[in-house]
Amino acid sequence: MSTKTNRVFVARLLGLDVFDPLGDRLGRLRDAVVLDYGPAKPPLVVGLVVEVPGKKRVFVPMTRVTSINAGQIICTGLVNLRRFEQRGAETLVVAEMFDRRVTLADGSGDATILDIGMEQSRDGDWYVSQLFVRRGYSSSPLRSLRRNETLIVDWQEAFQGARHEPQAAATFVASHEDLKPADFAEALHEMTQKRRLEVASELQDDRLADVLQELPDDDQVQILTSLDAERAAVVLEEMDPDDAADLLAELPEEQKEELLQLMEPDEAKDVRRLLEYEENTAGSMMTPVPVILPPEATVAEALAHVRREELTPALASAIFVCRPPLETPTGKYLGVVHIQQLLRYPPPEALGNIVDSDLEPVLDQTDVSDVARTLATYNLNALAVVNRAGRLVGAVTVDDVLDHLLPDDWRAQDDSPVIGGGRVG
Incomplete structure (x- = not known):
């Protein structure tokens, strides 16, 4: 192995491109992995964590690194593109x-x-x-x-004779506050169980709720059950009702009921209703709180509603027009107005004049495969869900369907190609 310098500082390398010997870019350096032998011997650097396309992090052994300098890192040989998983004896330098x-x-x-x-x-x-x-x-x-x-x-x-303290969980949270929930969840998933629970405990309730929704089921259950019951109930209230219902469905019946009792009645009511549906039906995956307005509402009012920060892009793409009451289950479902339509009409225009009543909603008992087919056929981001009485009970979004169609462990699943050999040890 050769290098232009025999000493480098990790922070100066972060974000550098990593190349193979032919000049093809593998990804960017995100961390280094060391084995700590205690004060008697300096930690051995065993490899680098490289983020490859798709925001997946892989392990590159130091034995495969041939050059490190201020501008790039070059590795050689065969690199395993399996997702990096930290082992018990390993320490991540940056994290x-x-x-x-x-x-x-x-x-x-x-x-x-x-x-x-x-x-x-x-x-x-x-x-x-x-x-x-x-x-x-x-x-x-x-x-x-x-x-x-x-x-x-x-x-x-x-x-030498020093006191070692791990990076404070609060420091980790503060230094990663700008990460999107999905990216923070990925980092949390790669931690040891002890570290994961420490970091999760430092998150604000709303932030923890957002991150939980992006984690695999096992991690969700592990974190939620580590919280005291009152805080767990608050976090569930902050989650989208369909995600909260999915998480509660993984818990023992007694624990599930305890948390539902601790939740605010209005929040618990929506979650209980979702739990009544059979798995893999439109009702089990829908959100019961889409944007709902009466036909007399104007384009200006509709635009004000879809600007709400808490709405996902998929939910903000459609306004469902119904007769009162406007809380699900609503009065008679009349149709949908897509956000593109709102942009084509003057602000005073009533939604009842532009509503699309030709697009059929799906029944709450419809199978997920049929829901996916309807979304794909009409190129929709969101689809109305009604009961047999024709009342709107919720809406299914394309991300809800993807979560149900993908394997349960899709966030941690390793299905990437492997180039040659892998990690040693």
């Missing part, structure tokens, strides 16, 4: 070591890790050799002027 607090061996107090330098030894292995730290609180008044000073120290100078 778990950045912001970790250590005690400096010179007695000057605590410091926070900002970056980690790794160095290639003569035998070709890579080790963590240096830390870039910010000095924190010092118990010695003579050293108080050094607070917030940044410096580079050797690994032994920070870890």
